[in-house]
Amino acid sequence: MAIGHLTQKLEATTPADIMDMLDRKTLTTTRSLQYAYYTSNSAVESENEPGLLFCHGFPDSSFLWNDIIAHLSNYGIMLKRKVIVPDMLGYAGTSKPLDTALYNYAGMADDLGEILDAENVHKVTIIGHDWGSVMAQRFYAFHSDRVEKIVLLNVAYYPPSKVGDPKFDxxxxxxxxxxxxxxxxxxxxxxxxxxxxxxxxxxxxxxxxxxxxxxxxxxxxxxxxxxxxxxxxxxxxxxxxxxxxxxxxxxxxxxxxxxxxxxxxxxxxxYKAVIENVQYEVEVSVPLERHRIEVPVLFVGCTQDGNNRVDLIEIPQKGGLLPNLRVEQLDCGHWSPMEKPAEIAGFITEFLD
Structure with a gap:
């Protein structure tokens, strides 16, 4: 397909696709949804070395994480930790239902938990970008016992709705x-x-x-x-x-x-699940104590991301909801995993250590 501004020089070489080196698997969850995901089977999860769970956002797929995982591999992270990279619900090799209710955070968090069970992984550092960042937050809300640390790329923490809050408009x-x-x-x-x-x-x-x-x-x-x-x-x-x-x-x-x-x-x-208040209905069930994320959180904000402002992280931080927060900043746009993978992999490596 033709690209606009053809006078631009196209990249002639690309790095190896690390995703092709991982095992591709499928799992049908108890909600009768099929998930496709990639995993490294060389690492053995232990109490001291939980897995790494990557969640992409809109409009992407598990391939979004290719370069970050490649850099993490260079750091030796994959020798110690199992990597699990799903196509999120609605994308690529995973089921694509049009029933908005199936996209509720609680159900999708349970789906991810079943993938972890299938891989014999109890605890993870969960890494999310865009909607995947929101999913990482909500996975903690519904399965906090399975989360070691959280990495949020571009999208800051938004606490769940609570009883008494107005519905989303x-x-x-x-x-x-x-x-x-x-x-x-x-x-x-x-x-x-x-x-x-x-x-x-x-x-x-x-x-x-x-x-x-x-x-x-x-x-x-x-x-x-x-x-x-x-x-x-x-x-x-x-x-x-x-x-x-x-x-x-x-x-x-x-x-x-x-x-x-x-x-x-x-x-x-x-998007519809938020607008139609599907998420409101499940979020109000989250205990208030889980609005405060007790595990360490790394937020990577990007100065060229127009609507996901870097300073939005200050709102939950000042509200006492992120007591173990680390903030890093990159001069790039919204698709930071594609634009600055080496820098992000470096932040993650330091954060894990």
Whole structure:
């Protein structure tokens, strides 16, 4: 598929795909959902060396973690710890139901727990990006006994809803965000969950790829935080240059092949589950003491991530909900595992030690 701004030089070489060296497995959970996941079987989990569980977000797959895992392997981490990398619900080799209720955090946390059981892993450091960051937080909420440490990439900690909180209202949330931060940071949700949003994204994959990885100043803010920007961009003829990593054939091919085949109807269920208050209903069951994350947390914020502001981590920190927090910052955009994998692997290695 043609790439905009063809005058840009494409990367000729790419690193080896570490995911091809892992074992690919499938598991059907008690909810009758099939998960595909990758694992390294060379490491033996012990009480002192829990596994590493990686959770990707939108719109990605387990392949998002390829370069970070490759760098961790260079550090020798995989000799000591089992790595488990699922395609999250709605993506790639995993089931893609369109029943929004199946995407509730409690159920998906249980699914991940069953994968860990199948791999004879009790405890993990859970590493999440984008919605995977949220899932890492909620895995702790529902299975805190299985979590050694937590790594959150780009998306800060959002405590669960509690009894007495108002139900989620996207318009009200965006008004609050605009009053607080000067922009409706979640306005792009309106397009993603619109009736024609998934169809338009699938029909304009090149523009979606550019929207994610455009190499333009303040691009994340312009696309994600300006009302109507996503719809306007993917339906017009404008084209922007891509960040160097996004020119690599492996990333392009992985994205185009996956979403040409699967579309976006299942992945946007993660957004719908919040908007339709599926998540509210399960979150209010979380004991209040689990709103405070007692285990060590590493948050890696990115200065070019338009809507996931680095300073959002200060809200739960000042509220006493993250007593063991470490914060690192990178000068990059939202897809940090693709753009800065070596730096992130270094942070993770230090954090594990």
């Amino acid at each position: 996207l318009q009200a949330v965006n008004k609050m965000l605009e009053a607080t931060f000067g922009a409706p940071l979640w306005t792009y949700w309106e397009f993603f969950t619109s009736e024609d949003g998934p169809r338009l994204m699938r029909a304009n994959l090149q523009k979606v790829y550019e929207a994610q990885h455009g190499d333009v100043e303040n691009w994340g803010f312009k696309l994600f935080c300006v009302p109507g920007a996503w719809r306007a961009y993917i339906t017009n003829t404008e084209s922007v240059p891509l960040k160097p990593y996004a020119l690599e054939k492996r990333w392009r091919d992985s994205f185009f092949e996956q979403f040409q085949q699967d579309g976006f109807e299942a992945p946007i269920q993660w």
